[in-house]
Amino acid sequence: MITAQFDELIHPSTRLSIVALLAAADWVEFSFVRDQLSLSDSALSKQLSTLEDARYVRVERPTNGRRRRVHVRLTDAGRTAFRGHVAALQAIVGVAQSRNGEAQPR
Amino acid sequence: MDVPPLEARAALATVEKSRLRVIDEIGLPQWYWWGLALGWIILGWVTDLNYPWLTAAATLVFGAVHSAVAPRVINGRHRSNQLSVNADIVDRHLPALVLGGLIILAGITVAGAVAISADGAQHPVTITSIFVAVVIVLGGPRLLAAVRRRAVRSSARR
Numbered sequence: 001m002i003t004a005q006f007d008e009l010i011h012p013s014t015r016l017s018i019v020a021l022l023a024a025a026d027w028v029e030f031s032f033v034r035d036q037l038s039l040s041d042s043a044l045s046k047q048l049s050t051l052e053d054a055r056y057v058r059v060e061r062p063t064n065g066r067r068r069r070v071h072v073r074l075t076d077a078g079r080t081a082f083r084g085h086v087a088a089l090q091a092i093v094g095v096a097q098s099r100n101g102e103a104q105p106r
Numbered sequence: 107m108d109v110p111p112l113e114a115r116a117a118l119a120t121v122e123k124s125r126l127r128v129i130d131e132i133g134l135p136q137w138y139w140w141g142l143a144l145g146w147i148i149l150g151w152v153t154d155l156n157y158p159w160l161t162a163a164a165t166l167v168f169g170a171v172h173s174a175v176a177p178r179v180i181n182g183r184h185r186s187n188q189l190s191v192n193a194d195i196v197d198r199h200l201p202a203l204v205l206g207g208l209i210i211l212a213g214i215t216v217a218g219a220v221a222i223s224a225d226g227a228q229h230p231v232t233i234t235s236i237f238v239a240v241v242i243v244l245g246g247p248r249l250l251a252a253v254r255r256r257a258v259r260s261s262a263r264r
Binding site for chain 1: 109111114115117118120121123124125127128129183187188189190191192193195
């Protein structure tokens with residue numbers, strides 16, 4: 001059961017794109033998020049720090065050979081918050097649609 | 107917070123766009139198709155050597171290698187090492203679809219080899235295996251493209 005809950009932390013467009021990307025995956029490489037959303041390293045790091053402080057994402061650095069890798073994943077709390085936020089957005093759109101429907105002349 | 111419907115709609119479009127970016131990553135790594143095709147040709151060539159024990163050993167090795175590799179990639183969630191697609195996004199029947207396709211191709215290989223052999227060709231299994239290998243390399247990615255299109259349609263219905 002998803003509870004519609006608008007989340008102001010997730011809502012800004014860039015952060016919403018990041019969280020939605022992470023929600024569709026188990027983990028995503030830092031460089032993939034950066035390239036897909038056309039962000040700079042520092043801009044993405046800043047957004048991830050904010051989400052990490054809210055315990056919505058976890059940044060991991062798996063040791064895999066010599067190549068440095070950074071995996072980002074959504075935590076359970078982040079996933080719940082994202083689903084609630086999407087449900088809240090759908091509710092807003094749904095209410096507007098039903099109002100428009102009622103306002104239509106017969 | 108009072109969010110206008112237009113803004114909510116735009117936010118939902120942003121969510122869908124991100125989701126489609128991940129759906130685009132559903133697939134099997136290219137090396138899987140090439141490795142499978144190469145293994146198929148080698149197995150066909152070994153069979154044409156007409157040493158039953160060698161054919162049996164090669165088949166076992168082929169099966170063992172495929173069993174070791176397939177479980178990690180055949181679910182379509184690890185096309186690249188850039189991300190792991192969430193299981194909810196990928197069609198859960200995909201492994202069965204790929205394995206079913208391989209079983210059909212094995213049947214085609216045997217039937218084709220028998221038909222070509224009846225025509226007097228010297229290396230019937232190798233010839234059929236090369237044909238099947240081409241089908242694997244060209245058809246595999248197409249199959250996954252169809253799976254991605256289906257995932258997009260299913261995402262749009264949500």
